[in-house]
Amino acid sequence: TVTRLQPFTTTIFAEMSALAVTHDAVNLGQGFPDTDGPASMLAAACAAITAGDNQYPPGIGVPRLRRAVADDQRARHGLDYDPDTEVLITVGATEAIAGAVVGLTEPGREVVMIEPYYDSYAATVAMAGGVRRTVPLVGDGDGFRLDRDALAAAFGPQTALVLVNTPHNPTGTVLSDDDLAEIARLCIEHDVVAVTDEVYEHLLFDGRTHRPLATFPGMRERTLRISSAAKTFNCTGWKVGWISGPAELVAAARAAKQFMTYVGSGPFQPAVAVALEQEQDWVLANAAALQDKRDLLSAALIDAGFEVHRSEATYFVCADPRPLGYTDGAEFCRMLPARIGVAAVPVSVFADHTEPWDHMVRFAFAKRDDVIAEAARRLRRLA
Numbered sequence: 001t002v003t004r005l006q007p008f009t010t011t012i013f014a015e016m017s018a019l020a021v022t023h024d025a026v027n028l029g030q031g032f033p034d035t036d037g038p039a040s041m042l043a044a045a046c047a048a049i050t051a052g053d054n055q056y057p058p059g060i061g062v063p064r065l066r067r068a069v070a071d072d073q074r075a076r077h078g079l080d081y082d083p084d085t086e087v088l089i090t091v092g093a094t095e096a097i098a099g100a101v102v103g104l105t106e107p108g109r110e111v112v113m114i115e116p117y118y119d120s121y122a123a124t125v126a127m128a129g130g131v132r133r134t135v136p137l138v139g140d141g142d143g144f145r146l147d148r149d150a151l152a153a154a155f156g157p158q159t160a161l162v163l164v165n166t167p168h169n170p171t172g173t174v175l176s177d178d179d180l181a182e183i184a185r186l187c188i189e190h191d192v193v194a195v196t197d198e199v200y201e202h203l204l205f206d207g208r209t210h211r212p213l214a215t216f217p218g219m220r221e222r223t224l225r226i227s228s229a230a231k232t233f234n235c236t237g238w239k240v241g242w243i244s245g246p247a248e249l250v251a252a253a254r255a256a257k258q259f260m261t262y263v264g265s266g267p268f269q270p271a272v273a274v275a276l277e278q279e280q281d282w283v284l285a286n287a288a289a290l291q292d293k294r295d296l297l298s299a300a301l302i303d304a305g306f307e308v309h310r311s312e313a314t315y316f317v318c319a320d321p322r323p324l325g326y327t328d329g330a331e332f333c334r335m336l337p338a339r340i341g342v343a344a345v346p347v348s349v350f351a352d353h354t355e356p357w358d359h360m361v362r363f364a365f366a367k368r369d370d371v372i373a374e375a376a377r378r379l380r381r382l383a
């Protein structure tokens with residue numbers, strides 16, 4: 001492995017999912033749901049395969065999906081993107097992030113990101129030869145908020161991009177409109193491009209709403225907005241994502257994407273288009289169900305003796321095992337599958353700094369209620 005990729009040889013998700021299999025553990029580590037997406041979407045994928053839709057689709061994605069992505073954003077946020085030049089279909093949000101970072105970062109330039117950050121950010125910045133600048137979330141009682149002084153201090157003449165993830169993995173934080181306005185102000189002042197990872201844009205709880213950074217004044221022309229079907233339609237294995245933004249920025253990401261995968265897989269694209277066109281009620285019901293699952297798992301964790309942080313969105317809730325006598329989250333997660341048959345992920349793998357992340361553990365609640373109930377029973381054995 002080359003030096004710049006040495007810190008990134010095995011992802012924590014692979015490591016913990018393997019441990020979960022070995023110990024027949026309830027896997028609350030890797031974030032994926034255990035039920036399927038809308039039936040119309042599943043049927044459309046099967047129909048596309050049977051109809052012979054099995055060769056290379058266009059590099060930028062099939063027209064129907066690009067149109068559905070553009071229509072959806074116009075309807076929900078008043079954001080207007082030309083489906084032919086301002087939308088690019090990618091192999092999940094993962095490739096969208098990699099394409100944006102590799103396409104827009106000169107070696108040695110800095111990429112600002114919120115800490116803790118989704119693990120692929122650090123790896124793709126390293127591939128691009130960039131340097132990461134992290135801005136921590138800080139505690140606000142039971143949840144987290146952005147450290148705005150640190151944010152302002154992170155921007156400078158070397159800044160190439162800011163990567164903004166809201167709703168946020170792993171903490172489940174939704175950045176406030178004021179936080180987003182401050183990010184917008186800094187991007188404009190320093191002439192910086194924002195890359196927004198909005199894969200959890202539909203999974204907000206307690207009446208919260210998602211506002212894309214691209215809707216803030218002056219931001220549409222400098223934002224690459226990324227989302228994905230994975231978390232919206234319970235199809236993480238399909239790997240269908242997309243980027244929307246001004247043509248010039250999308251072209252930069254496309255130049256990189258072309259030589260990473262050339263195209264995404266064909267038959268899943270029209271199926272995701274069907275879901276975007278027809279399944280808005282399914283999406284709303286799914287978010288409501290996830291809110292209940294968050295409540296179930298949070299209560300189970302409290303019951304088991306953890307201190308639990310507020311989760312406002314996503315698939316995840318973070319908890320502190322120190323009241324149970326465990327101070328190191330990574331050690332705790334390596335022990336947990338064998339000890340009680342539950343897998344989780346340590347938040348330290350998403351962070352450069354030890355404090356306050358080293359003790360924290362992330363649990364995924366996008367699971368059937370009976371699975372959460374079984375995890376709750378097992379977690380009680382910790383006490």
Ligand code: PMP
Pocket residue numbers: 031091092093094095118165168169197199227228229230231236239240241
């Ligand atoms: N960004 C975040 C914050 C994620 O949690 C994930 C994992 N779902 C991704 C990007 C990758 O998304 P995809 O599976 O569409 O590649």
Ligand code: GLN
Pocket residue numbers: 011013014029030031032169
């Ligand atoms: N996004 C999911 C998570 O954070 C899974 C991603 C992965 O397996 N790379 O758990």
